[in-house]
Amino acid sequence: MLERELIQNRGFRNVADGGEITGFQFLLRMPNYRGLWGSLIDGVSVDVGDLHWDPDVPLWTLQGRRFTLAELRRSTDVRWQLDELATITVPHPGGLAPGVHELRVAIALHAPYIPAEFQPSVFPAERKVTIVA
Template sequence: MIADRIIEQGTLTTHEGHAAVEVRIPWYRALPGSCIAGATLSIDGIEAPADSLRWSMNGRTFTFDELIQETDEWWFPLDSATLTGQLPLRQDLQEHEVRVGLKVYIPYIITDHGVLHIEESDTKSMKVEQR
């Protein structure tokens, strides 16, 4: 739905072999954590291993397996979440191509095939921010 705004420009950071980027919900209404079905993170064409991915929102950090039952934490359209993965960045590049893929379920829209799910992705070029 709103794929071109998934990645927050200027939020790429790195720390001890992990890269992180802030992401925005590709939907116009808040969703509980249990509706965040998965994500991918790649930088300069290299994808972070799925088991290294972490999702942080509202001051808490989750694996995607932990999010399956998470109904207490909600992702709101005005809030950024942080997606982190084990992904050392190339030091010889000033700009990096960052790609995020998201899969979310929309629990209140039921189709003939079940609960609506959307899969969106965004790619942006950005420098590493020092924090």
């Protein structure tokens, strides 16, 4: 079940590759009132405390497939459905320390029916989240 908040309470965790912590993940709900093609996603900027990642850095997992932002922009068969959570993976060697963190995001999306001069639509959100050791 999706939570009302864009940043979901569950799913915030450090991730490992080959036994080494390489970053962290969290889950986002689609902020628009309907689904959107992957090629219309313009990224998500991420802030945790004093740390910042530009919109092209995080990796997106949609429909069980992981994408860079460039790959999403070139895609023709990926859709972020209204009832699907996107898993956002942020590369950060060593991950985040256990404890409570203030997570802030700004999701940028394009809508094909809105004039280009008003694009992208940006959906900000923030939430306190916890890394458990």
